[in-house]
Amino acid sequence: MNADYSRRLFLKKAIAGIPFVTGIAILAGSCNNSGTNNKPKDDNTATFKSCDDLSGLSAEEKDARIKLHYVDKSPVKSKVCRICALYIPAKEGMECGGCTLLKGPIHPEGTCIYFTPKEEV
Numbered sequence: 001m002n003a004d005y006s007r008r009l010f011l012k013k014a015i016a017g018i019p020f021v022t023g024i025a026i027l028a029g030s031c032n033n034s035g036t037n038n039k040p041k042d043d044n045t046a047t048f049k050s051c052d053d054l055s056g057l058s059a060e061e062k063d064a065r066i067k068l069h070y071v072d073k074s075p076v077k078s079k080v081c082r083i084c085a086l087y088i089p090a091k092e093g094m095e096c097g098g099c100t101l102l103k104g105p106i107h108p109e110g111t112c113i114y115f116t117p118k119e120e121v
């Protein structure tokens with residue numbers, strides 16, 4: 001193999017690798033951005049100033065609460081949010097927690113049609 005052929009082969013391979021290296025760099029950059037945008041919460045609690053404050057919710061999010069028949073006071077004592085697997089406890093001193101399914105404040109004594117009892121450990 002002569003030096004000219006070898007150099008040409010090297011350049012061809014180097015040029016062919018540019019899109020791959022560029023793709024990796026873009027992917028690495030986007031991973032860093034998503035990491036800062038999706039910071040893990042310091043604890044697994046929800047903070048709402050008021051159980052009645054739905055002002056931060058979109059029309060669709062409010063509609064979802066209605067469609068899933070969410071109520072602040074469950075008519076059935078054995079089906080309350082505080083013992084639901086989807087409930088996010090309220091931060092200490094706060095009355096309402098949250099829910100992984102429904103947006104907005106969730107009363108610990110509330111319920112909806114998706115009530116899922118926590119598994120006993």
Ligand code: SF4
Nearest residue numbers: 081084087099112115
């Ligand atoms: S899924 Fe329903 S019952 Fe369970 S925490 Fe959410 S709102 Fe309450």
